[in-house]
Amino acid sequence: TQLLEQSPQFLSIQEGENLTVYCNSSSVFSSLQWYRQEPGEGPVLLVTVVTGGEVKKLKRLTFQFGDARKDSSLHITAAQPGDTGLYLCAGARGGFKTIFGAGTRLFVKA
Amino acid sequence: GAVVSQHPSWVICKSGTSVKIECRSLDFQATTMFWYRQFPKQSLMLMATSNEGSKATYEQGVEKDKFLINHASLTLSTLTVTSAHPEDSSFYICSAPHSKGTVYEQYFGPGTRLTVT
Numbered sequence: 482t483q484l485l486e487q488s489p490q491f492l493s494i495q496e497g498e499n500l501t502v503y504c505n506s507s508s509v510f511s512s513l514q515w516y517r518q519e520p521g522e523g524p525v526l527l528v529t530v531v532t533g534g535e536v537k538k539l540k541r542l543t544f545q546f547g548d549a550r551k552d553s554s555l556h557i558t559a560a561q562p563g564d565t566g567l568y569l570c571a572g573a574r575g576g577f578k579t580i581f582g583a584g585t586r587l588f589v590k591a
Numbered sequence: 592g593a594v595v596s597q598h599p600s601w602v603i604c605k606s607g608t609s610v611k612i613e614c615r616s617l618d619f620q621a622t623t624m625f626w627y628r629q630f631p632k633q634s635l636m637l638m639a640t641s642n643e644g645s646k647a648t649y650e651q652g653v654e655k656d657k658f659l660i661n662h663a664s665l666t667l668s669t670l671t672v673t674s675a676h677p678e679d680s681s682f683y684i685c686s687a688p689h690s691k692g693t694v695y696e697q698y699f700g701p702g703t704r705l706t707v708t
Binding site: 511512514516521522523525526529531567569571573576577578579581582583584586 | 592595597623625632633634635637640682684686688691693694695696697698699700701702704
């Protein structure tokens with residue numbers, strides 16, 4: 482059972498387009514992280530959201546945590562080829578263990 | 592930020608031999624570390640939780656006698672793939688949780704690509 486559902490699983494877009502990736506669950510999380518992974522490398526932490534309704538911005542990336550802390554979204558504005566990669570959301574319920582979504586593979590064409 | 596290293600970054604071994612992969616937290620201590628396996632174009636699959644001073648906890652379906660985990664210190668965990676076979680070829684990644692205020696964030700190593708011939 483996948484406790485964290487990510488959608489879409491794959492996205493191929495043109496440079497300059499906007500996109501949104503969703504991460505949904507029926508469970509409440511104390512915090513949620515977003516990672517980006519490039520081929521042959523480990524995932525790199527992009528952001529952590531903790532408070533329901535929280536919005537964080539990282540340059541062209543906007544992250545939002547749902548009010549009920551069960552879901553999150555990642556919006557990329559004016560995507561660039563350098564944004565290509567696997568985006569993973571991960572939820573924690575307190576403690577060390579983190580639950581990962583299946584990932585969204587993004588390909589941005591120049 | 593917190594840094595996690597892995598060694599080696601890639602390894603090729605013959606079928607039947609054992610391979611050891613190291614995971615180190617460089618600038619923080621980690622009583623717990625996690626080991627993942629990742630197949631091409633797929634997400635991370637948690638294999639086991641490594642605990643300093645006690646036995647590792649393995650996820651369902653992961654053979655503990657095949658994937659030996661030792662958490663030797665507060666900064667080092669090792670994964671040994673014993674009697675490796677070609678189907679063990681994969682990308683292995685470790686992570687260590689690091690406290691940031693009231694939450695823990697996972698910091699990942701760069702991964703180890705294992706090829707068994």
